[in-house]
Amino acid sequence: MSEAVLDPAAGPPAAAPPQPAAAHGPLGPADQVDWTKVFLGFGGMVIGQFMAVLDVQIVAASLAQIQAGIGASSDEISWVQTIYLLAEVVMIPLTAYLSKMWGTQKFYVAAVVCFIVASIATGLSTSIEMMIVTRAIQGLAGGAMIPAVFATAMTVFPIERRVLANVIVGLIVTLAPTVGPTLGGHLTEALGWRWLFFINVIPGLAVVFLVSRYADFDKGDASYSKGIDWTGLVLMTIALLSMQYVLEEGAGDGWFSDDVILWLSVLSALTGAAFIWRQLTYRQPIVSLAPFQDRNFTLGAMMNFVSGMSLYGGTFVLPLFLAQIRGYSPAQVGTTMLVSGLTMFLAAPTAGRVIRTMDLRVGMVLGFGLVGVGLGQGIHVTKDWGFSEFVVLQILRGLGAMIAMIAASQMSISTMPISLMKDASGLVNLIRNVGGAVGLALITTILTHMQASHFMDLASSVSSASMEAQNMMTGLTSMMTEGGSLDPAGAGRKAFSYMLHRQALTMAFGDAFMFLSAGCFVAIGLALFAAPTKQDQTTPSGGGGR
Incomplete structure (x- = not known):
């Protein structure tokens, strides 16, 4: 009772x-x-x-x-x-x-x-x-x-x-x-x-x-x-704000080649280390780090970090692709994204019952596996992909994300004492959000660098001596002439360059999907190290698993 x-x-x-x-x-x-x-x-x-x-x-x-x-x-x-x-x-x-x-x-x-x-x-x-x-x-x-x-x-x-x-x-x-x-x-x-x-x-x-x-x-x-602990509060605020700014702005500013990003990274590391020391030694820490003494919480936190990358990363990449490559309006982007939302909503009741009957490690393997396979579909994305091509990806991602999120959250607190539950909840949510921020920063970097890399590869493979390139340039020049351009040859070259950039960006989106998919399979490996626990076997007053 x-x-x-x-x-x-x-x-x-x-x-x-x-x-x-x-x-x-x-x-x-x-x-x-x-x-x-x-x-x-x-x-x-x-x-x-x-x-x-x-x-x-x-x-x-x-x-x-x-x-x-x-x-x-x-x-x-x-x-x-x-x-x-x-x-x-x-x-x-x-x-x-x-x-x-x-x-x-x-x-x-x-x-x-x-x-x-x-x-x-x-x-x-x-x-x-x-x-x-x-x-x-x-x-x-x-x-x-x-x-x-x-x-x-x-x-x-x-x-x-x-x-x-x-x-x-x-x-x-x-x-x-x-x-x-x-x-x-x-x-x-x-x-x-x-x-x-x-x-x-x-x-x-x-x-x-x-x-x-x-x-x-x-x-x-x-x-x-x-x-x-006002000192701890100030240290935590500086560390988190600096870290978040670096993650949000680093890709656009060239990461450590920018002095502001470099010094904010150093500041975040130093204040973060000082904050951890403060919380471990102060009599009344403002953020309790005691939950990390629990093995399942630590592993669950790591998997929540990965799930944050996958959840926010997937939600970031797909609308960006639809807007930049397909030119979709906000309403069209929203309609396409609706598939994931409906899948999660319909799967929620069943996911909860299924997870309750199984070892939570199995739930995490199943959930992250579905998300990984779903996002892996995007590796082969082309400029013509739209609603129908993304349906399978979104269904697998939506179903897997629901299972993985519930299982990872349960794993985090499965052997946690009640006295630490509020602290554990705050840490889990923080880690998930930081995971999302890291994921967005890495995805932005991947898109920027891989687009440049793919463009160089495409440009070098399509030389002026290429018959295919000559035929395409001839066709584009003819189109610009018919359109009344004052410089049809120059307009044709610009159009050709735009096509190469668009193709390079599309390929970069494929790399981003591959990165997100790989992260899910890393989470599967982490799940295998957790202590076996079923959801209906959690110990509300603490217990093993440490």
Whole structure:
């Protein structure tokens, strides 16, 4: 019976760990719990998490429209996404500490209210400077809303109900980034880009109502407000902000050939090492690193890193290909991406039941294997690929991502003590987001360098002495002459060069898909080192596996 009610509010690190077996926690004995209210409160938190994750990618298909609307340059507009991720990454590891101090309910409601206000302000932005500030605030609030849901799922629900809760969480984490471009593209064409942010108001108010009324799962501990590790907070903020900036901007600035990127990399490494030392020695660490003592958590974290690369990387590469190679509109990109979202939504209930019956290592091998095979289809991409050619890739990726995400998350906490669950949740979400940032940075680098490499290869193989090249140039020159060009030969050469660049970029996209696919098979190898555990055999009070 003690499994039914687990207190997610652990005391300060210096205090003795809570004893859920002796006290049933804030919800009371399982037979006295009103599960309807519990699911309503938890459901409100899930909606909030969906909003927070969705807002990372909802702008992806509409950056051109936003750029025109606020008069931003092509270099500035990328900060609409970048600043949100920067702020989110900083806030995620702090969530466990703050929710322990204030209580999950109060902390979550405050975060949602802040998110709503920031969303309205972002939608009303008239300059890039204003949007950067409001998006940063929105990202801080969103980062607070994401890990709290997973921690609640693992501490409030008993094992037999935890399956459904975790399927819902897994569905949100995988589905929201995938449907983001779809929803954003159609919303921009129908109502305008400002509604990408105004859309958060109505569901946000619903979240505030549900969470404030039904999500009284734990109480805050005021002792956490005493002795806050401000030094650790500053070190962590500098390390994460520097790292995220390097990952976001490194590819475009030539990585370490740029002085700013080089010195920020050094700064991130030094402050990161100092932060780790501080958290290991300070009496009340602001981010507990204790979960890494658990072997399954460490391996699960590594696999969440890879799943973040695959999830965000796949969501980044496909819309980019459709826009740059096929010239799709935001709505067309969204419609094509809908296949992954539908697959995840339909597969979620079955995935949860299947994973519960098997060794979690098998679930991870199956999930990452499907994603790897699916993304591997893109290695053979051509400039003519569209909706029908990407269907199989998206189905396999969507199904595999759902299975892998649930299994990896469960593996991370399968042998974790309840007292560390909030800390583990924040770390898992942080690692997944960092994995996504690393994946995007590497993909951008691959596209840039491999396009240049393929172009050189194509240009050297198609010489002026080539009969095929001569015939193509003759045809292009003839077309330009018929089109009334003043310099048909010059226009023909430009068109020929454009064709080579387009083909080189298409081949570079194939390399990017190969990189993402290879990462999934690396994750499969890591899964084999985990301790054997089934989801319904997890030990809520800690246990083996260390």
